[in-house]
Amino acid sequence: MRVRQLVLVANERDPIVTNLEELFNIQVSFxxxxxxxxxxxxxxxxxxxxxLEVVSPIEDKTTAGRYLERRGGNGGYMVIIQVEDFLETKKRVEDNNMRVVYESEDPKARAIHLHPKDVGGAILSLDYMDPADSWKWAGDDWESKINTDVVEELIGVFIQSENPDNMLLKWETALGIKGSQEPEGLTINLGTTRVVFIKDQDGRGDGPSAFEVKVKDPASVMAKAEELGLLDQGEISIGGVKFLLN
Incomplete structure (x- = not known):
């Protein structure tokens, strides 16, 4: 089990995509x-x-649109975690009376989205791929679009809450994995990735506040972020989310 995809929601998609492309030297695959x-x-x-995924509403009265209104603008939206056993995962969710609001039926790419009120902090999607190293949501040709000159992988997400202890319990139930207190916050470790729950720091309410990325040269990325005007009080901020360099 690991964090495989993190999603930002924005009123306008393309400016956020451009920021990500320019800072990290990555490109859209799909x-x-x-x-x-x-x-x-x-x-x-x-x-x-x-x-990374950026989504924007193109219709009125969408879940994403309501989320933008509630949190006062762009921000983190979804956390997509890859699981090894889809049927076991779905059974655990159902046995704990967690509601599924969407399910993909593709046998090679199964996914369930959990009701945000049942887990809190984000729309949590639990996804199974066959083969495990594939990723349907990125298109057929995503491997040819990879560029790791600057950034190597996503390694974590920080989710803020007024009550991080309670949110941790819900995510532990959904994932079937116990968390622990670590220096950065209450943490569920998922292989080489992690989900960290922290106290609301900016008054925007519950939601993903930071994405953690592994980069080759943090100093050069920070310098590029400053050049692009992406620093907020000394931290990289794109689409309402901080990017923490590791």
């Missing part, structure tokens, strides 16, 4: 026409064999 089902447009960018 614009998914199927996401119109949710009243959205998107762009998916490989980061090694993990992925």
């Amino acid at each position: 614009y998914d026409p199927g996401i119109k089902f949710f009243g959205l447009e998107n762009a998916v960018l490989p980061v090694g064999d993990t992925f």
Whole structure:
């Protein structure tokens, strides 16, 4: 089990995509026409064999649009975690009375989205791929779009909450994995990735506040971020999310 894809929601997709491309020297592999089902447009960018996605509403009264209003603008939106056993995962969710708001039926790319009120902090998607190193949501040609000259992979997400202890319990239940207190916050470790729960720091309410990325040269990335005007009080900020360099 690991964090495989992190999603930002923005009023306008393309400016956020441009910021990500310019800072990290990555590129879009896929614009998914199927996401119109949710009243959205998107762009998916490989980061090694993990992925960033930017979504924007193209219809009124979407879940994403309400989220933008509630949190006062762009920000983190979804956390997509890859699981090894889909049926076991779905059974655990159902046994704990967690509601599934969407399910993909593709046997090679199974996914369930959990009701945000049942886990809190983000729309949590639990996804299974066959083969495990594939990723349908990034298109057929994503491997040819990988560039790890600057950034190697996503390694974590920080989710803020007024009550991080309670949110941790819900995520532990959904994932079937116990968390622990670590220096950065309450943490669920998922292989080489992690989900960290922290106290609300900016008054925007519950939601993903930072994405953690592994880069080759943090100093050069910070310098580039400053050049691009992406620093906020000394931290990289894109689309309402901090990017923490590791």
